[in-house]
Amino acid sequence: MKRYSWFNVTSLAAGFAFLYLPILILIIYSFNENRLVTIWAGFSTKWYVELFQNELFLDAAWVTLQVAVISSTVATVLGVMAAYVLIRAGRFWGQTLFSGLIYAPLVMPEIITGLSLLLLFIGIGLDRGITTIVLAHTTFSMCFVSVVVSSRLVLFDRSLEEAALDLGCTHWQAFQLVTLPNILPAIISGWLLAFTLSLDDLVIASFSAGPGATTLPIRIWSSVRLGVSPEINALSTILIGFVTFGIILASLISKWKSLSNSTDL
Amino acid sequence: MRRYFLIITPYFWLISLFVIPFLIVIRISLSDPEISIPPYTPILSLEEGWSGLLQFLRQLDLDNYIFLTQDALYWKAYLSSLRIAAFSTIIALFVGFPIAYGMAKVQRKWQTTLLILIILPFWTSFLIRVYSWIGILSTEGYLNQVLLGLGIINQPLTLLNTPFAVYVGITYTYLPFMVLPIYASLEKLDYSLLEAAEDLGCSQISAFWLITVPLCRAGILAGCFLVFIPTLGEIIIPSLLGGSNTLMIGKVLWEEFFNNRDWPVASAVAVILLIILIIPIVLFQRNEQKQQDLGTR
Numbered sequence: 361m362k363r364y365s366w367f368n369v370t371s372l373a374a375g376f377a378f379l380y381l382p383i384l385i386l387i388i389y390s391f392n393e394n395r396l397v398t399i400w401a402g403f404s405t406k407w408y409v410e411l412f413q414n415e416l417f418l419d420a421a422w423v424t425l426q427v428a429v430i431s432s433t434v435a436t437v438l439g440v441m442a443a444y445v446l447i448r449a450g451r452f453w454g455q456t457l458f459s460g461l462i463y464a465p466l467v468m469p470e471i472i473t474g475l476s477l478l479l480l481f482i483g484i485g486l487d488r489g490i491t492t493i494v495l496a497h498t499t500f501s502m503c504f505v506s507v508v509v510s511s512r513l514v515l516f517d518r519s520l521e522e523a524a525l526d527l528g529c530t531h532w533q534a535f536q537l538v539t540l541p542n543i544l545p546a547i548i549s550g551w552l553l554a555f556t557l558s559l560d561d562l563v564i565a566s567f568s569a570g571p572g573a574t575t576l577p578i579r580i581w582s583s584v585r586l587g588v589s590p591e592i593n594a595l596s597t598i599l600i601g602f603v604t605f606g607i608i609l610a611s612l613i614s615k616w617k618s619l620s621n622s623t624d625l
Numbered sequence: 626m627r628r629y630f631l632i633i634t635p636y637f638w639l640i641s642l643f644v645i646p647f648l649i650v651i652r653i654s655l656s657d658p659e660i661s662i663p664p665y666t667p668i669l670s671l672e673e674g675w676s677g678l679l680q681f682l683r684q685l686d687l688d689n690y691i692f693l694t695q696d697a698l699y700w701k702a703y704l705s706s707l708r709i710a711a712f713s714t715i716i717a718l719f720v721g722f723p724i725a726y727g728m729a730k731v732q733r734k735w736q737t738t739l740l741i742l743i744i745l746p747f748w749t750s751f752l753i754r755v756y757s758w759i760g761i762l763s764t765e766g767y768l769n770q771v772l773l774g775l776g777i778i779n780q781p782l783t784l785l786n787t788p789f790a791v792y793v794g795i796t797y798t799y800l801p802f803m804v805l806p807i808y809a810s811l812e813k814l815d816y817s818l819l820e821a822a823e824d825l826g827c828s829q830i831s832a833f834w835l836i837t838v839p840l841c842r843a844g845i846l847a848g849c850f851l852v853f854i855p856t857l858g859e860i861i862i863p864s865l866l867g868g869s870n871t872l873m874i875g876k877v878l879w880e881e882f883f884n885n886r887d888w889p890v891a892s893a894v895a896v897i898l899l900i901i902l903i904i905p906i907v908l909f910q911r912n913e914q915k916q917q918d919l920g921t922r
Contacts, residue, residue, distance in 0.1 A: 469858030
């Protein structure tokens with residue numbers, strides 16, 4: 361029985377207004393003519409034009425994109441390996457430590473992860489730049505990927521793999537032909553999660569970035585600390601637009617896939 | 626052979642980029658400032674055997690930790706972080722529960738859409754979501770404009786750079802973490818139990834307290850931990866919305882490291898923060914484990 365009441369409707373409406381109004385206001389006021397962000401003075405796209413002429417932001421966006429693509433890809437490979445080991449490898453020496461190591465970075469405060477990685481990079485004399493940010497992001501992203509993939513791998517029927525092995529497949533072939541297609545959706549969402557986490561990260565990137573490599577969140581952070589600015593509003597709108605577009609695309613693809621799957625059956 | 630390759634690669638990665646860095650933090654938290662300048666000499670040298678180990682251990686001291694207990698700034702920051710995290714968790718519970726409850730009660734075809742709408746903000750930048758509140762809460766901000774326009778207040782309120790702004794920011798950014806586990810447990814709830822209670826003369830409100838709340842206790846606890854644990858080490862929200870009035874340990878650690886460049890003290894602050902966090906993390910794990918055991922039984 362589902363009961364429908366004014367209380368439920370009001371709490372949902374208020375809740376979603378709370379979640380979405382701030383973002384909506386941000387988007388609307390990014391088209392504000394006025395340099396004083398909070399006072400409306402007419403429609404204008406000039407802050408977008410200024411943003412695209414700002415070398416600092418463009419450079420930072422490029423660095424961020426490079427870091428995100430490389431780190432999420434490496435993290436996906438390592439995360440899938442780790443998930444496979446957790447669920448399928450059976451018992452091995454140091455297994456408890458291994459699963460602990462996969463979960464620990466998820467609950468470790470970012471600031472401690474960042475601090476410790478910086479001390480390591482300085483200790484071994486690694487110059488801070490894109491490489492160090494990639495190493496840092498890969499380390500925490502792989503754990504998220506591994507959690508996403510292993511939750512799918514647990515549900516996947518092992519006897520299918522065994523059947524493939526009985527029929528003469530090698531372990532690698534069985535993985536490639538049977539396991540991989542089945543866990544592919546989880547791998548893709550793991551990659552997307554790693555990608556977003558990398559795009560979004562400020563704290564760990566601040567510790568592991570060097571003078572030559574500033575990511576977008578670091579750039580936003582240093583300008584936001586001085587207060588609101590119309591350029592940041594424009595940049596935020598673009599970023600929100602990208603994410604919304606990506607999510608809509610992903611949900612359309614999964615809908616389309618589930619439709620085509622159901623017609624296959 | 627391939628199996629070992631599979632195990633060793635992620636293992637090696639995490640040992641060298643997670644465990645070893647953390648050991649360095651502990652090591653530096655136990656040493657004098659001069660030693661923390663790279664390459665962190667003296668490093669434990671195994672060639673010298675026991676005397677080397679003794680030499681190494683003799684160099685360690687608890688000075689930085691003693692310093693933390695003497696300077697009021699630090700323990701005040703820890704206490705204030707705990708207080709802010711606890712308050713925000715309670716606020717998020719009061720805001721999040723009705724949303725989760727409403728979601729669990731709407732028609733099933735709407736539930737997926739609402740679920741996506743709850744998760745969507747999580748994919749947009751955390752920094753931007755916090756930033757969006759500066760414009761709302763500042764003295765010339767949108768909220769003050771609305772309140773002044775409606776004639777509710779005569780003078781703009783000071784909202785930004787207060788603890789209030791920090792609570793709003795935390796509730797706003799961590800709300801999905803509260804809503805999702807509660808929704809998941811409400812969704813599994815057997816509503817015939819509520820009907821039975823009402824048939825037997827229970828009022829709706831007491832049925833809620835006697836049946837709904839106890840049965841989704843695990844979801845409520847999970848939501849609270851998921852808000853409390855990351856909030857404790859939060860830096861972005863107190864720095865952007867809390868101003869200089871709000872003391873949180875993450876912010877102190879950040880400033881100690883980047884502005885004062887006192888690495889041993891920053892490391893000691895980090896170690897203590899982690900020790901404090903172990904308690905809620907263990908409780909959270911136990912809660913999740915109990916859930917899983919119930920699920921498989």
